[in-house]
Amino acid sequence: MNVVVLGAGPVGLMAAMMLAGDGHQVTVLERDGAPVSDASGEELWLGWHRPGVTQFRHPHLLLPAVLRTLAEELPDVVIELAARGAAITNLLDGPQRFGKVGAWLPGDERFAMMTARRPLLEAALDHVAAGSDRLVVRRGTAVAALLPGNERVPRRPHVSGVLTQGGEAVHADLVVDAGGRNSPVKRMLRNLGAPGPVEERAEDGFLAYTRYFRSTDGSVPEMPPAHSAHYACVSTIATLGDADVWSLSVGVSSRDRALRALARPEAWHRAVALLPQVAHLAEFGEPVTDVMAMSGMESRHRSFVVDGVPVATGVLSIGDAWATTNPLFGLGLSMGALHATALRDLLRASASDDPEKLATSFADLTETTLGPVHRGLARWDRHRLAEIDALRAAAPAPYDTDDRDWHIRRALDTLKFRDPDLLRAYAAGAALLTGPGARLPDSELAARIAGFGLRPPYGEPGPTRAALLAALGA
Numbered sequence: 001m002n003v004v005v006l007g008a009g010p011v012g013l014m015a016a017m018m019l020a021g022d023g024h025q026v027t028v029l030e031r032d033g034a035p036v037s038d039a040s041g042e043e044l045w046l047g048w049h050r051p052g053v054t055q056f057r058h059p060h061l062l063l064p065a066v067l068r069t070l071a072e073e074l075p076d077v078v079i080e081l082a083a084r085g086a087a088i089t090n091l092l093d094g095p096q097r098f099g100k101v102g103a104w105l106p107g108d109e110r111f112a113m114m115t116a117r118r119p120l121l122e123a124a125l126d127h128v129a130a131g132s133d134r135l136v137v138r139r140g141t142a143v144a145a146l147l148p149g150n151e152r153v154p155r156r157p158h159v160s161g162v163l164t165q166g167g168e169a170v171h172a173d174l175v176v177d178a179g180g181r182n183s184p185v186k187r188m189l190r191n192l193g194a195p196g197p198v199e200e201r202a203e204d205g206f207l208a209y210t211r212y213f214r215s216t217d218g219s220v221p222e223m224p225p226a227h228s229a230h231y232a233c234v235s236t237i238a239t240l241g242d243a244d245v246w247s248l249s250v251g252v253s254s255r256d257r258a259l260r261a262l263a264r265p266e267a268w269h270r271a272v273a274l275l276p277q278v279a280h281l282a283e284f285g286e287p288v289t290d291v292m293a294m295s296g297m298e299s300r301h302r303s304f305v306v307d308g309v310p311v312a313t314g315v316l317s318i319g320d321a322w323a324t325t326n327p328l329f330g331l332g333l334s335m336g337a338l339h340a341t342a343l344r345d346l347l348r349a350s351a352s353d354d355p356e357k358l359a360t361s362f363a364d365l366t367e368t369t370l371g372p373v374h375r376g377l378a379r380w381d382r383h384r385l386a387e388i389d390a391l392r393a394a395a396p397a398p399y400d401t402d403d404r405d406w407h408i409r410r411a412l413d414t415l416k417f418r419d420p421d422l423l424r425a426y427a428a429g430a431a432l433l434t435g436p437g438a439r440l441p442d443s444e445l446a447a448r449i450a451g452f453g454l455r456p457p458y459g460e461p462g463p464t465r466a467a468l469l470a471a472l473g474a
Helices: 012-023 041-047 066-075 075-083 118-129 187-190 257-263 265-272 332-349 357-368 371-392 404-415 420-430 443-450 465-472
Strands: 004-006 026-030 087-088 110-116 137-138 141-152 155-165 170-171 173-179 196-203 206-214 225-229 236-242 245-253 290-292 299-305 316-319
Touching: 004 012, 004 075, 004 110, 004 155, 012 026, 012 066, 012 118, 012 137, 012 141, 012 332, 041 118, 066 290, 066 332, 075 087, 075 118, 118 137, 141 187, 141 245, 141 404, 155 173, 206 257, 206 265, 225 404, 245 257, 245 265, 245 371, 257 265, 265 299, 265 465, 332 357, 357 371, 371 404, 404 420, 404 443, 420 443
Parallel strands: 004 026, 004 173, 026 137, 173 316
Antiparallel strands: 087 110, 141 155, 155 170, 196 299, 206 245, 206 290, 225 236, 236 245
């Protein structure tokens, strides 16, 4: 099969390499033209610019699902990442492992992950992709439109390739959209007369304010490789990267305009100093970036099969081009890796000469494997925004709901460092582990949580919103 992949981001390159490994002829078209070098992580960070990817320098997590995919499907990428400075660590590592939650247990190796910033990850993927005989990556090649072919489904366009902005027609048996959260394929499909895709988009989401740090002596602070915490009106995520760099992000409701003062470095540091679990991360080293703001973090989902009929054939969307999640969970790359693998597996099992069946089968597979994860995260967003709204009210009150899943998730997040089984249940969710024995049954999980007598409001001990506002305005 002749395949065109739109986008040379991590998900696009993973999908392209897996498909090429199965014998397909794959062309990746990437609108950004900057070449990838063989530089180290820090040189890549400073010298490689990707204007088409607004989140290029924001934190990305190579959580267990990503490392498992790379190790099983693209092991040369893991070798290349390590050679460039990425390290394999474990989601359970950090000062909490020994002491409060006990030592290593058999099976904890399933929580292995890697520490790398996005430029390093993309460079490693690109380096390995360059060695594939059946894969070509064309950078600086933007796509202007989808090419129409003979209809395979009545009144539904069939995509037979793409037209570049330079006027070149690139024909394909299948176009894979890995263009990310801002993919133009939705617009291009409508230009062909497609009745969709149908997009569901949350009205509000979150904003994140991130700063990177490095110590002067090459050491790093005591911290897990990835750690999130939720306070009254803010959330934080801290991540280790390559080259002894770590990041700290503060997430706020996009509706809480007063907290947008976090964009000012001096205000950001005063606020972080009030957050007990992460304050030391901003004091241990020196900042190596300004405070970087990330918006557009609301949940989105695109349906490419409506009422059982594909909106178009000959094109499939993966990763963020299909659905986006709150980046504070760091699961976007994990879901994209699993999505790329699912596409490869489906093409192995299904006849590629039936575009309608391929489109409906991929939609069904996507909803079965990744749909529950996306819906669960979207529900968490809605509840968390409502929880913050309740605390912003003129008469603040604890937020409550009859959604049992929300209570379990929030309680689990609060209790994860108090019980070794709860920590592993929390890590299983972050690792997207599924199947028998992957995590505690919900009934046992609920019973274990109930034993702590935890009641709303949940969250880490920390400042009130009034204290945060006072710090921001000091």
